[in-house]
Amino acid sequence: MIRLRDITKVYPMGKRELSVLNGVSIDIQQGEMVAIMGASGSGKSTLLNLIGCLDTPTSGTYHLEDREVSRLSSGELAHIRGKKIGFVFQSFNLLPRISALANVELGLRYSGGGDSHQAMDALSRVGLADRFQHRPTELSGGEQQRVALARALVKNPPLILADEPTGNLDSRSSEEIMSILTTLHSEHDITLVIITHEADIAHKCQRIIYVKDGQVVSEETV
Known part of the structure; x- marks a missing residue:
């Protein structure tokens, strides 16, 4: 997968360069649930x-589903994101003036279309079908993150990337989000990568991949 x-990834900083990744090599199989940890x-x-x-990397190669993607154009990368990848972030990134259902429908915009039935199904998968008319301001933090997760799921991507998905949640809501992610992973063969x-x-x-100073320093099978 x-x-x-x-x-490697190097950013120019005026006359200097900032090296952020240094010779990283990783394999993640289809259907794996992997955490990436680091300070x-x-x-x-x-x-x-x-x-x-x-x-895109400064150097090195990246294959996603056996396709070399590290040298693709921005348009080609956007197409892959729209079709293949769902994102969940620490910040919920929901539009406050529209309903939960409408927020989820936004996830279909760049994936070639879909309808409200597909969005409602995604809300059902995260246990929020009964809250579809509510705006984000009427939902708890945990519920808002579940809407964000439904938005990532609505196009049925083979890969979900979650960057600190529980970072803004209390312990109970964190448990709920991880329970949903674990269930989705096991029932739908989704590849799930979590930064935490x-x-x-x-x-x-x-599996846990430990990163330090831009390098993979160890791995652990859980």
Whole structure:
């Protein structure tokens, strides 16, 4: 599913360069649930951006579903994101003036279309079918994150990338989100990659990849 080889990412900083990733090689199989852990500034979010085709590496190769994507144009990368990848972030990124259902429908905009029935099904999968008319301001933090998760799921992508999905939630809501993610992973063969700094969240995954100073330093099978 995901194969990274000798990935580097360097950002120009005036006359200097900032090296964020240094020779990262990772394999993630179809249907795996993997956590990437590391301290702030370790490079884990940059790594997720590369896996999610939001950015491209300075050097190295990235194959997604056996396609080399590390040198594609921005338009080609956008097409892959629209069809293949669902994103969940620490910030819910919901539009406050429209309903939960309408927010989920936005996830269909770049995937070739769909309808409200598909969006309602996604809300049902996260246990929010009865709240479809509510606006984000009428929902709890945990419910808002479930709407964001439904938006990521609505196009049925083979890959879900979650960047600190429980970072803004209390412990109960965090448990609910991880329970939903675990169920979706097991029932739908979704490949799930979670960025987290919380060990208890990481240990709900099948494998943990530890990143430090832009390098993979170890892995752990849970």
